[in-house]
Amino acid sequence: MSGDFPLVFSVTSGKGGVGKTNLSVNLALCLARKNKKVVLIDADLGLANVxxxxxxxxxxxxxxxxxxxASLxxxxxxxxxxxxxLPASSGVSDMLTLSSGQKLELLEAVDELEDHVDYLIVDTGAGINDNVLYFNLAVQERLVVLTPEPTSLTDAYALIKVLKLTHGVEHFKVCVNMVPDVKMAKEIFARLHQACDTFLSGVSLDFAGFVPRDPAMRKSVLAQKPLCETQPDSPAARAIDQLATTISQWEVARQLDGNIKFFWKKLLFC
Structure with a gap:
């Protein structure tokens, strides 16, 4: 990571059930172990589970x-x-759609963290609702998570399509979760890449990594502890740690793209 500007990225998906929150939690742990200051926002505001x-x-x-x-x-x-x-609430319908004022209020509040965080991870909800789109516009990088399920692929494409056509977002990182091996992960990535190449001119996808299907993950969920803490040598934990290393090498994007972002004031004057 370059300079002292925080790297802000979302972990997002078109479909629920792809392991997005598990990935967010374990990435936060792995990045923190690299002596980085990490904050994870639970941005699935009405169905929070971090x-x-x-x-x-x-x-x-x-x-x-x-x-x-309440203060931050x-x-x-x-x-x-x-x-x-930064936990959110569960089962509170008022949180399902933030007003414009609330969106700005959150950005202003998070500004307090700018000198005290190296990585701000935003675990979004699934789908293409207003909150999901808002958080994906407010970050610098987007890590789209999908699985081998056909519906996961079509919904990931739908999310990318809306962000591209409606908001001009063109760059996405991709992680394929719950796959048997790297070969299948790259095949699934290639399918998504082909769909974007064919129908969405100008979209750039980068294969960030993959996480194998691992029974240890379910055990960690039942134990309510991060996999990378309970079984750091399991195949999935090793893959997530490798993904964290890849993320630690991402460059901070310092240009504004027309969307108001976390730490936008600092971006404006850096």
Missing amino acids: DVLLGLTPAKNLFHLFHDG GEILFPTPYGFSI
Whole structure:
């Protein structure tokens, strides 16, 4: 990572159930182990589960920022794994669509972190609803997660298509999750690449990595602890650690693209 500017990236998907939040949690842990300051935002605002996966019960979450005037410092929750989370609420319909004012309020609040974070990871919801699109526009890089399921491929393409055609986003990183081996991962990536090449002129996809299907992952979910903590030598944990190493080599994009971004003030003057 270049300079002292935080790298902000989303972990996102067109379809639920692709392991996106598990990946976010374990990437946060792996990056924190590289002596980096990491904050993970649970941006699936109405169906939050980062805290559940970690077995944690924060007293406050982003609902309290918008509705009770809580400060970011009151919500930011340190985990036992070397990174902090900004938890969201679950089952609160008010959070399913943020108003323009709330979106700006969140950006302003997160500005407090700019000198205290190396990586800001944004775990979005799935699909193409307003919140998902908003968070994917507010980051510098997007890591699209998909699995071998055909519906996962078509929904990943749909997300990329909306971001490209409606908002002009052209660059995406791709991680293929829950695959038997790297060969299938690259085949699935090639299918997505072909669809984008054929129907979406100007879109650039980079294969960031893959995570093999691993029974150890389910055990870690049931234990409510990150896989990279409980079984660091398992195939999936090793693959996620490799993905974290790849991410640590991404360059921070310093140009604005017309969308208001996290730490946009600092971007404007750097």
